[in-house]
Amino acid sequence: MRKFLDGLYATSGWLAGLSMIGILLMVLLTIISRILGFSAPGTDAYAGYAMAGAGFLALASTLKRGEHIRVTLVLGMLKGKARKALELAALAIATLLAGFLAYYSARLVWQSWQFDDISVGIDATPLWIPQIVMALGTAIFFIAFLDEFVLELLGKRTQPTQEEYNYE
Numbered sequence: 001m002r003k004f005l006d007g008l009y010a011t012s013g014w015l016a017g018l019s020m021i022g023i024l025l026m027v028l029l030t031i032i033s034r035i036l037g038f039s040a041p042g043t044d045a046y047a048g049y050a051m052a053g054a055g056f057l058a059l060a061s062t063l064k065r066g067e068h069i070r071v072t073l074v075l076g077m078l079k080g081k082a083r084k085a086l087e088l089a090a091l092a093i094a095t096l097l098a099g100f101l102a103y104y105s106a107r108l109v110w111q112s113w114q115f116d117d118i119s120v121g122i123d124a125t126p127l128w129i130p131q132i133v134m135a136l137g138t139a140i141f142f143i144a145f146l147d148e149f150v151l152e153l154l155g156k157r158t159q160p161t162q163e164e165y166n167y168e
Helices: 002-036 043-064 073-077 080-114 128-154
Strands: none
Touching: 002 043, 002 128, 043 073, 043 128, 080 128
16 A cells, blocks of 8 residues: 555656646747747646646645645654644644545536536636646645554654754
């Protein structure tokens, strides 16, 4: 199971990177189309969709690498059971919030599909298509928080050291 989850987080990170390449390609296509005098409608919308994809797909891999910003002022003062209790409480709240985000993202995709919602731009893209990337990213983010919560419960979660918190 660990291998599968780590692969899921890595794949999500790679897809986020590919989304960033998609942004680059859309911007380059827009620039080239203006220089050469042809039309490339919808590239700004697709760059925006790719940007959303990059952001949401990167959430889980960033969390699992310990690269999300953490405020450790109170946590650093606690030891033992108090520290573990605060970690569990924080992870439980974060897991709950990530679950709500994933649920409502998936619900938005479903509603956009049901109502045949399309973008207002010239591209007229069915909105459920780019929204599904957001729903996928938030679902993987929820799984990552749930994974962190379970690892903390079992005492198997690795903590960043104090030196890793200090950015100079």
